[in-house]
Amino acid sequence: MARVLTVTVRAGSEAVLDRLLGLLRRRCIPLRGISFGIARDGGPAPVHLALDTTDPHTVGQALAHLRRLPDVLSVNEAAEAGRERELALVQVNVARDDQVRLLGETDPLNTRLLSVSDDRMVLEVVCPPPDIDALVDRLGTFGPVAVCRSGVVPTPAQGRDQLRE
Amino acid sequence: MDCTAGEALIRALQAEGVDVVFGYPGGAILPVYDALLASPIRHVLTRHEQGAVHAAEGYAKATGRVGVAIATSGPGATNLVTGLLDALLDSVPLVAITGQVPRALLGRDSFQEADVLGITLPVTKHNYVVKDPAELLSVVREAFHLARSGRPGPVLIDIPKDVGYAKVTYEYPPPLAAHLTQPPPPVDSVAINRAADLLQAAQRPVILCGGGVVASPGAPRQLQAVAEQLQAPVAVTLHGLGGISGRHPFFVGMVGMHGLYAANHAVQHADVLLAVGMRFDDRVTGKLSKFAPHAQVVHIDIDPAELGKNVAPTVGITGDSARVLGHLLAELQARQPVTSANQAWLQQVRAWHLKHPVWVERRREFRTPVIEPHVLEQVAAASLDAGEFTAPPPLRAEDVMRAIQVSFGSEALVVTDVGQHQMWAAHFCLRTEPRTFITSGGLGTMGFALPAGLGASLARPDRDVVVIAGDGGFQMNIQELATVVAEQVPLRIMVVNNGYLGMVRQWQELFHDGRYSAVDLTPGMPDLMLLARAYGIRGIRVDRPDLLPWAMQEAREHQGPILVEFQVIQEENVYPMVSPGAANDDMLVGDGPGNLK
Numbered sequence: 001m002a003r004v005l006t007v008t009v010r011a012g013s014e015a016v017l018d019r020l021l022g023l024l025r026r027r028c029i030p031l032r033g034i035s036f037g038i039a040r041d042g043g044p045a046p047v048h049l050a051l052d053t054t055d056p057h058t059v060g061q062a063l064a065h066l067r068r069l070p071d072v073l074s075v076n077e078a079a080e081a082g083r084e085r086e087l088a089l090v091q092v093n094v095a096r097d098d099q100v101r102l103l104g105e106t107d108p109l110n111t112r113l114l115s116v117s118d119d120r121m122v123l124e125v126v127c128p129p130p131d132i133d134a135l136v137d138r139l140g141t142f143g144p145v146a147v148c149r150s151g152v153v154p155t156p157a158q159g160r161d162q163l164r165e
Numbered sequence: 166m167d168c169t170a171g172e173a174l175i176r177a178l179q180a181e182g183v184d185v186v187f188g189y190p191g192g193a194i195l196p197v198y199d200a201l202l203a204s205p206i207r208h209v210l211t212r213h214e215q216g217a218v219h220a221a222e223g224y225a226k227a228t229g230r231v232g233v234a235i236a237t238s239g240p241g242a243t244n245l246v247t248g249l250l251d252a253l254l255d256s257v258p259l260v261a262i263t264g265q266v267p268r269a270l271l272g273r274d275s276f277q278e279a280d281v282l283g284i285t286l287p288v289t290k291h292n293y294v295v296k297d298p299a300e301l302l303s304v305v306r307e308a309f310h311l312a313r314s315g316r317p318g319p320v321l322i323d324i325p326k327d328v329g330y331a332k333v334t335y336e337y338p339p340p341l342a343a344h345l346t347q348p349p350p351p352v353d354s355v356a357i358n359r360a361a362d363l364l365q366a367a368q369r370p371v372i373l374c375g376g377g378v379v380a381s382p383g384a385p386r387q388l389q390a391v392a393e394q395l396q397a398p399v400a401v402t403l404h405g406l407g408g409i410s411g412r413h414p415f416f417v418g419m420v421g422m423h424g425l426y427a428a429n430h431a432v433q434h435a436d437v438l439l440a441v442g443m444r445f446d447d448r449v450t451g452k453l454s455k456f457a458p459h460a461q462v463v464h465i466d467i468d469p470a471e472l473g474k475n476v477a478p479t480v481g482i483t484g485d486s487a488r489v490l491g492h493l494l495a496e497l498q499a500r501q502p503v504t505s506a507n508q509a510w511l512q513q514v515r516a517w518h519l520k521h522p523v524w525v526e527r528r529r530e531f532r533t534p535v536i537e538p539h540v541l542e543q544v545a546a547a548s549l550d551a552g553e554f555t556a557p558p559p560l561r562a563e564d565v566m567r568a569i570q571v572s573f574g575s576e577a578l579v580v581t582d583v584g585q586h587q588m589w590a591a592h593f594c595l596r597t598e599p600r601t602f603i604t605s606g607g608l609g610t611m612g613f614a615l616p617a618g619l620g621a622s623l624a625r626p627d628r629d630v631v632v633i634a635g636d637g638g639f640q641m642n643i644q645e646l647a648t649v650v651a652e653q654v655p656l657r658i659m660v661v662n663n664g665y666l667g668m669v670r671q672w673q674e675l676f677h678d679g680r681y682s683a684v685d686l687t688p689g690m691p692d693l694m695l696l697a698r699a700y701g702i703r704g705i706r707v708d709r710p711d712l713l714p715w716a717m718q719e720a721r722e723h724q725g726p727i728l729v730e731f732q733v734i735q736e737e738n739v740y741p742m743v744s745p746g747a748a749n750d751d752m753l754v755g756d757g758p759g760n761l762k
Contacts, residue, residue, distance in 0.1 A: 022286050064470035070291045
């Protein structure tokens, strides 16, 4: 279980990712994933850090130390809804006759069909890592599966919606 | 007005109030050194960049002003690293300026190129590389602001050589970024009330004074008033020395691994601990789970990240020590004064102090006294004449410390290196005002004292500056004797020579069954009197206690730098000592009167 912190940093800051990651490493605060946005018009840029801990003391220390950095404008913990997600592209070698049934089974996971042919389908899914594991297991019953996963990406709620869009 | 960026930098330093810089030139920093020539700023040419950064630290620690160190690219910059981390851990306001290869050569493994920004990221409060000449003055302004604001610390500015030569328009000071100019949040009045409740009700209160009190103007006075209001004993950390007068009746001395018996016992038995401007360093707490086991902790610190980092406070208050103590004092004064409730507690603390005072005569017989043969012969001859035959008593490091205190008083600035002598100095050199005990605490950097003393003396020419170093640490930056001579800085350099890396030897004796490994410094040890003569410094060697008064008088009265070597007992240990991993009241106290172990 990760705790996601959203750090807003001063745009154009030199080596700001080095500063953030170096601080967490130095303070022995485990990091599971990181994602960062693009500064628009020179404005502040958001960085999302997924901490590999739920220990309140460790999270508190991370918040306090991050807030000390001169390049950091604000640090907030993302809401519960915005916890860790992973993006996966899944290719299944599946015969045409089984393709409709496959889509029915993957629908609850909000998968998106990217391409389809007579013997193959490619799906995109964004969900917690265990759900992707389960999806891959299930798709394996239809035929050979190839998966490309992004790794854990900390996403606040709106970020997740954007990913889906 | 247009000028080179190097000239603009020097003018900006002047505008920031810099009067002295410590540095060592090189190719990439030439634009800055060229501009220095026409500047009223005094440049002190140290003989190594590490000397420059420690000198800047000494200057800053003695005054509270920002110290400035300058170095060239590559090895010049990397030689600053130890001093930068030292300044970071001890919260020293410092700005380091380094040259860098021209922008076009960056990233090409050019001559004397180093990724200084990357290397110094973890050892600075913040750092910059100036890639646009137009940004230089904003960076300088921000660097000085960051170095001295909030919890002070070192900031580094890396300037490519071609940037230094570029033309810029000098307008200073430029505005600061908005997020850096936010006023500090108001002191939490609810927390102040809770703290006052706890302290008012305490039966065994103890105040723990840290470096944050020393660094905050007005805080020592407020702390003393709070102690008197609460009738509470005050213990100090190494950096807290001088935060309350060592002559105050409530002062109980230093806590921690080499803390005094009374101070450690007071903290361990406290029911409420008011910790001000300190960070519960492991050398202070000993085994963390056994630290102050009965105490509710009120922790005041300017750095919110320190609250709960090592010790979870019952009440944590963020803010400058003087400011928060002022609020706390007002709240306490508005309440019923503490009168006699804490008297029994104070008596108990005094009883602990009497049981193991700082000074204990003749703790032990020493195995290998260092007495030169000619002295033995002289004394033997005199003794024979007198009808007796006795060797002179050996010189103890504690004798030396006591002599320094007696001779130079509490007004002198004492600058120590790291090791046994540092702890003895902390015990015996009684400080009565802030910024008079300068040492490397957090990083424990051997080689600190000589250059730091140089910086401190230039910052405070009105005070005697006594440098105390061991024979190991002294040799680590020994080249700065040349700087001392060149600048005619009247340092009183006291080298406590026991022929060992004393503290390491002590650990090996106590915790490794006396297996001394690589601690003997006598092979190759230079004759310090000849060395002093080589540098043109007066040198005195002392190896007997009865010579101490004469040596101290010479040291006090000599015009200019003087080096006094004390050949002391080799295997003397610093006590009390808390074994690593033990609780602070589980102390080794040597084998003097009233020993526990």
